[in-house]
Amino acid sequence: MRYLPLTDADRREMLATIGVRSIDDLFRDVPTSVRLPGPIAGLSSHMGEMEVERRLGRMAARNLAASDAPFFVGAGAYKHHVPASVDHLIQRGEFLTSYTPYQPEITQGTLQYLFEFQTQVTMLTGMEVANASMYDGSTGASEAVLMANRVTRRNKAVLSGGLHPHYRAVIETTARWQGFRVAGAPVDADGIEDLAALVDKEVSCVVVQNPSVFGHVRDLAPLAQACHAAGALLVVVVTEVVSLGLLTPPGDMGADIVVCEGQSLGVGLNFGGPYVGLFATREKLMRQMPGRLVGETVDADGKRGFVLTLSTREQHIRREKATSNICTNAGLCALAFTIHLTLLGERGFTRLAELNHATAVRAAERLARVPGVKVLNDSFFNEFTVMLPKPAAPVVEALAERRILAGVPVSRLLPHAPLCADLLLVAVTETVSDDDIEALAAGLEEVL
Amino acid sequence: MVQSTDLSQGRRAAATAPVAAVETFTGNRGLQLEERLIFEYAHADRSGVDLPEPPKVKDRLGGLRRRGAIGLPGLAEPQVVQHYTRLSQKNYAIDSGLYPLGSCTMKHNPRLNERMARLPGFGDVHPLQPQSTVQGAIELIGALAGWLTTLTGMPAVAMSPAAGAHGEMCGMMAIAAALAASGEGHRKTVLVPESAHGTNPATAAALGFSVKPIAATADGRVDVAALKAALGSDVAAIMLTNPNTCGLFERDIREVADAVRAAGAYFYCDGANYNAIVGRVRPGDLGIDCMHINLHKTFSTPHGGGGPGSGPVVLSARLAPYAPRPWVVRDDAGWRLAEEDGAAGDDQALGRLKAFHGQMGMFVRALAYMLSHGADGLRQVAEDAVLNANYVMARLKAELTPAFDGPCMHECLFDDDFLKDTGISTLDFAKAMIDEGYHPMTMYFPLVVHGAMLIEPTETQSKHALDEFCDTMLHLARKAKSGTAAEAFKAAPLLAPRRRLDETLAARKPILRWRPTNQGPGDGPLKQAAE
Numbered sequence: 001m002r003y004l005p006l007t008d009a010d011r012r013e014m015l016a017t018i019g020v021r022s023i024d025d026l027f028r029d030v031p032t033s034v035r036l037p038g039p040i041a042g043l044s045s046h047m048g049e050m051e052v053e054r055r056l057g058r059m060a061a062r063n064l065a066a067s068d069a070p071f072f073v074g075a076g077a078y079k080h081h082v083p084a085s086v087d088h089l090i091q092r093g094e095f096l097t098s099y100t101p102y103q104p105e106i107t108q109g110t111l112q113y114l115f116e117f118q119t120q121v122t123m124l125t126g127m128e129v130a131n132a133s134m135y136d137g138s139t140g141a142s143e144a145v146l147m148a149n150r151v152t153r154r155n156k157a158v159l160s161g162g163l164h165p166h167y168r169a170v171i172e173t174t175a176r177w178q179g180f181r182v183a184g185a186p187v188d189a190d191g192i193e194d195l196a197a198l199v200d201k202e203v204s205c206v207v208v209q210n211p212s213v214f215g216h217v218r219d220l221a222p223l224a225q226a227c228h229a230a231g232a233l234l235v236v237v238v239t240e241v242v243s244l245g246l247l248t249p250p251g252d253m254g255a256d257i258v259v260c261e262g263q264s265l266g267v268g269l270n271f272g273g274p275y276v277g278l279f280a281t282r283e284k285l286m287r288q289m290p291g292r293l294v295g296e297t298v299d300a301d302g303k304r305g306f307v308l309t310l311s312t313r314e315q316h317i318r319r320e321k322a323t324s325n326i327c328t329n330a331g332l333c334a335l336a337f338t339i340h341l342t343l344l345g346e347r348g349f350t351r352l353a354e355l356n357h358a359t360a361v362r363a364a365e366r367l368a369r370v371p372g373v374k375v376l377n378d379s380f381f382n383e384f385t386v387m388l389p390k391p392a393a394p395v396v397e398a399l400a401e402r403r404i405l406a407g408v409p410v411s412r413l414l415p416h417a418p419l420c421a422d423l424l425l426v427a428v429t430e431t432v433s434d435d436d437i438e439a440l441a442a443g444l445e446e447v448l
Numbered sequence: 449m450v451q452s453t454d455l456s457q458g459r460r461a462a463a464t465a466p467v468a469a470v471e472t473f474t475g476n477r478g479l480q481l482e483e484r485l486i487f488e489y490a491h492a493d494r495s496g497v498d499l500p501e502p503p504k505v506k507d508r509l510g511g512l513r514r515r516g517a518i519g520l521p522g523l524a525e526p527q528v529v530q531h532y533t534r535l536s537q538k539n540y541a542i543d544s545g546l547y548p549l550g551s552c553t554m555k556h557n558p559r560l561n562e563r564m565a566r567l568p569g570f571g572d573v574h575p576l577q578p579q580s581t582v583q584g585a586i587e588l589i590g591a592l593a594g595w596l597t598t599l600t601g602m603p604a605v606a607m608s609p610a611a612g613a614h615g616e617m618c619g620m621m622a623i624a625a626a627l628a629a630s631g632e633g634h635r636k637t638v639l640v641p642e643s644a645h646g647t648n649p650a651t652a653a654a655l656g657f658s659v660k661p662i663a664a665t666a667d668g669r670v671d672v673a674a675l676k677a678a679l680g681s682d683v684a685a686i687m688l689t690n691p692n693t694c695g696l697f698e699r700d701i702r703e704v705a706d707a708v709r710a711a712g713a714y715f716y717c718d719g720a721n722y723n724a725i726v727g728r729v730r731p732g733d734l735g736i737d738c739m740h741i742n743l744h745k746t747f748s749t750p751h752g753g754g755g756p757g758s759g760p761v762v763l764s765a766r767l768a769p770y771a772p773r774p775w776v777v778r779d780d781a782g783w784r785l786a787e788e789d790g791a792a793g794d795d796q797a798l799g800r801l802k803a804f805h806g807q808m809g810m811f812v813r814a815l816a817y818m819l820s821h822g823a824d825g826l827r828q829v830a831e832d833a834v835l836n837a838n839y840v841m842a843r844l845k846a847e848l849t850p851a852f853d854g855p856c857m858h859e860c861l862f863d864d865d866f867l868k869d870t871g872i873s874t875l876d877f878a879k880a881m882i883d884e885g886y887h888p889m890t891m892y893f894p895l896v897v898h899g900a901m902l903i904e905p906t907e908t909q910s911k912h913a914l915d916e917f918c919d920t921m922l923h924l925a926r927k928a929k930s931g932t933a934a935e936a937f938k939a940a941p942l943l944a945p946r947r948r949l950d951e952t953l954a955a956r957k958p959i960l961r962w963r964p965t966n967q968g969p970g971d972g973p974l975k976q977a978a979e
Contacts, residue, residue, distance in 0.1 A: 001820075001821065001825045001828060002820075003556055003558060003820070003821070003907075003908055004825075004828060004829070004832055004907055004908065005908065005909065005910035005911075005913075006832050006835070006836075006907075006910065006911060010910075010911040011832075011835060013911070014835055014836075014838075014839040014911060015835070017839060017842050017843065018835075018838045018839055018841075018842040018855075019842065020838075020855070023831045023834070023835060025855070026834050026835065026838050026855045026857075027697075027728065027834065028855065029696065029697035029699045029854070029855070029857075030697050030699075030725070030728075030729055031699070031701075031702055033702075033733075034702075034729050034730070034733040034734060035728065035729060036727075036728055036729065036730065036827075038827075039727065039822075039823035039824040039826075039827055040598060040599060040727060040730070040823045040827075041823075042598050043595060043598055043599070043818075043822065043823035044819065044822050044823070045822035045823065045824050045825075046820065046821055046822035046824055046825040047819050047820055047822060048820075049560050049820075051819075052560060052564070052816055052819045052820055053560070053563075053564070055819060056564045056567065056570075056588070056812065056815070056816060056819070057567065058584070059569070059570075059584035059585070059587055059588050059591075060564075060567035060568070060569025060570050060584055060585075061569055061584065062569065062583045062584030062585075062587070063569035063570070063573045063581065063582045063583070063584045063585050064573070064577065064581040064582070065568035065569055065572040065573055066572045066573060066574055066577075067568060067572055068568070071574075073574040073576055073577055075576055076576075076803055076804075077574055077575055077576070077804070079572075079574065083496070083497055083525075085496075085525055085528065085529055087566075088529075089529065089532045089533070089536075091562060092532075092533070092536040093541050093542070093543030093544070094536035094537065094538075094539040094540075094541045094543065094544065095532075095536050095539065095541075095752070095753055096541070096543075096557065096562075096750045096752060097541040097542035097543045097554075097556075097557050097750055097751065098539045098540060098541040098542070098547075098751065098752075098753050099547075099549060099552055099554060099751040099753065099754060100751075100753070100754035100755075101753065101754070102549075103540070103878070103882065103887060103888055104946065104949045104951075105879070105882055105941050105944040105945065105946045105947065105948065105949065106538070106539065106540040106882055106887065106941075106944050106945065107538070107539050107540065107753075108535070108538040108539070108945050108946055109535035109536050109537065109538040109539035110539055110753040110754070112483070112485070112535055112538070113532070113535055114753075115485070115960075115961070115962070116485060116486050116487070116962070118960055118961050119485075119487065119961040119962045120520065122961050123518050123519045123520060124518060124520075128961075129960045129961065130960070130961070132754075133755070135610035135611060135614065135755075135756070135802065136610065136802060136803060137803065138802055138803035139610060139614070139801075139802055146654075164803065166800060166802075166803035166804065167803060169799060169800035170799075170800050170801060170802060170803065172799060172800075173621070173772070173798065173799030173800055173801060176798075176799060177621045177624055177625075177655055177656075177798070177799075178654055178655055178656065179656050216510070217509055217510040217512050218510070218512075219510070219511070219512055244514075244518075245514075245518070246509065246513060246514055247509060247512050247513070247514055248512045248513070248514050248515070249514065249518075261803075268571055268572065269571070269572055269573060269574045269575070270565075270570070270571055270573075270808050270809045271570060271573045271574070271575050271582065271585045271804075271805065271808035271809075272574075272575030272803070272804025272805045272806065272808055273575075273610065273756070273802070273804060273805070273806055273807040273808050273809065273810075274610070274755075274756030274758070274807045274808075274809050274810060276756075286958065286960070292754065293958075293960055294960070295954040295955070295958050295959055295960050296954065296959040296960075297949050297950045297951065297953045297954035297959075298949070298950055298953065299946040299947040299948060299949045299950070300939075300947040300948045300949075300950075301947050303475075303946060303947075305946040305949045306949075307949045307951050307954045309951065309954040309955050309958060309960075310955055310958060311955075312955075314646075315613070315646040315647050315649075315650035316645075316646040316647075316893075317646070318646075318650070319646045319649040319650060319653075319659075320649035320650060320652065320653035320659045321653070322646070322650040322653075324650070324654070325613045325616065325617060325647050325650035325651040325654055326611075326613055326614075327611065327612065327613045327645075327646075327647050328611040328612065328613065328744070328754060328755040328756070328757040329754055329755045329756075330755045330756045331751075331752045331753035331754035331755045331756070332750065332752025332753060332755065332756060333752075333755070333756055335532075335752075335753065339528065339532055341520065342486050342496070342521065342523060342528050342531070343495070343496035343497050343523070343525060343528050344495060344496070344497050344520070345490070345492075345494060345495045345496065345497075345520055345521060345522030345523060346492050346517060346518055346519070346520040346521070346522055347492065347493065347494070347495045347522055348495035348496065348497040348499060348522075349518065349520055350518070351495075351499050351502065352497075352499055354502040355499055355500065355502040357502075357505075357507060357508075357509070358502040358503045358504070358505045358507075359502075359503070361505040361506070361507070361508055362503060362505060364508075377508070378508065378510065379508050379509060379510030379512075380508055381509070396578055397578055397580065400577075400578040400580060400581050405574070405577055405578075405581070408576045412576060412787075413576075415788045416788075430499065
């Protein structure tokens, strides 16, 4: 087997050195009743590379790739162009096949890029400190609520009706089993909710998404003031991190914790994972943060270097008193994110954001001219909601048959909200061409 | 059997100055290049990406256009490529050599798996595309789920957990849900052996359970008598790692399982060390209720500098109804993701743990690995992993002190008894390994062994590599015991990209981001720390 270097001669020699006769002697602590005599039935035998490629290639070929169709699907995961050098660099074995930098002397590469990543995240979000990543945006949002509960010593979270339903579901699952209360605002497809009215002295935080899952952009400063007046924290979720190239950052609007899904930069769609969560907060709340943190220090020669720090928050030190049970994060996706952002730089990133917005505005204007289609948004970044004259899910299916991936029917996310059945979320990134917009508009005219 | 490290085929070089004493103008040392932060050689006018001019439109940003610059550095593509290439060269990795980090299973990461994960049909599909357009992707999740349940002999698997610790959360939530459903919600104690990973007590505590530690016996296993005595009507579950963190198989696991079940509790098995028994033992035959599987350990998806991982959880029949959504279904219409509760009586699911459907990219890699090995090869994986660990233990016990007698499983554990009275600690020993070109083993874990050194060579190391490693370790141990080397050990490492780093300073005066006021390498942090 190509991954196993031991030869039979090696194995015999090694058993002799150990002083046992057979490999079974090394498994002698395993009760004989559960030792299997041979390979497990019902599974295939070993294969060469060609055969594995053939098998998996067949499965892959049964999927319609985003790049092979006019593509408008978003709702928390976005198709962006990733420069070739990103994937090349993250596949360097020194990055790909190392682990959490427990030995800083020989993992400065990982530690330095995470330090740079943390800095970039603070810049984008307008916050003071950021951690070295979370699993993804949704689990990061749930950790943000737990952190707000610790900070405020309260246990009730208010969730916006514009929060991605999957994020809401993840927070609700955490609430149910980790014991805090959730007050969910009604679904807010129009972007008009007033969350300040829900903030009282029991509330630890308000979780609001900007732009909302329906695409609306809101000034969160008044909500931040209402939260702070009541002693609660404002948690801002951003599922499209490219929007921060053009929009006022949450930190400037008074956010206390900002959580982003970072998938848009460097990571790719990957059918939903792995992605990368960004997590930023105020310096005064630093010691209540979950996840790994990288800090700057010096070595014995006085040279600058980086280490994992403040680990007294973490499970491997604090065990049952840890701030979170998280161990692994999303290191390699954080690397992809930071490389892509470094390639873009200030100029490239802001232009990418402009390009997304301008393309989306053109798409919205074109779709608004399709008979029966109404664009719900006054404001948006690169995703907006349209109301169709009939249920959106079958329309999306019909367009998929024409090889147009038209967007996400809101019913996919909210199956029990009948008022949303006709709503369609349409995401328009820099990868969308004028022809793609025309194909979507023409397709809609045909199937509606 | 110390082998010569002279591979010069007999040619001799003239003696030169000692390496450590050489000073260079740049601070670079040959191929080892110092590298600034991206922020320190950036220029706002540069970019490494060319994008078209955005079309002119009237913006619809609701008056929330950003004012002022973000502050991001600008670099051209060649600078970016050099920066990250230089950074990469400061990392030790499996690709560089033996990485014996116990409990982390640093085995070879096949590149075929990377290629498969990047097929457009897997890497370039959106989680919310119509399911009719991603039948092969859903099938892949179903196929991997099939391998996992068959290998473990368990009836169900939850695929969405993002990492091992997330899988623990999933499994323990399922247990909490099952207890609540059967009116046993008053069971609030979770038994956790002292040798457990830190994530076990952290997970249990996060879910509101109180954690009761169970002592280990002198032979490194859970004290079954103490466990049975603790199994009262307040106990929800036990969380037991098997093989355990001492690298030993819990011989009495069936007895433990029977006792746990008889007491009305659940058995959570931490599957971090499943690689030791994969293909040779089905955890389902041991009587467990659930177990997370770290795909990045046993099934070799890359560790990536600390993630992403993936932690599917196999479930017993009595926990299966409480799996999180979504799950994969195959019916007449084809493959389908059951994302939301629908039919009545179908509402026991514990909820959603994560947006979308799980770590698809890791699923593809893991399945490629499983197909490559097959059922026969995976069995060989466990055998070679165990053989390699026992071989290392057999060779090292000439100078080091094994923590326990008898064979180990996939990792071998030593205490620091052999360093007694040398003035050298486990940490010093580990740092000396760095100068010899090795990543140290796991240190000071498990907590039940003093100055623990946990060595996991994995099955993907050759005998030659193991012999070189053992020769090095034996040499270091003899040097440590010589009584004259304490200072040298304390000073190590001398040859790594950095010497020992001041972790106290880092924690006392945290600098977690670059700021424009920071100076260049060397003086910046000192100045800041003195503020």
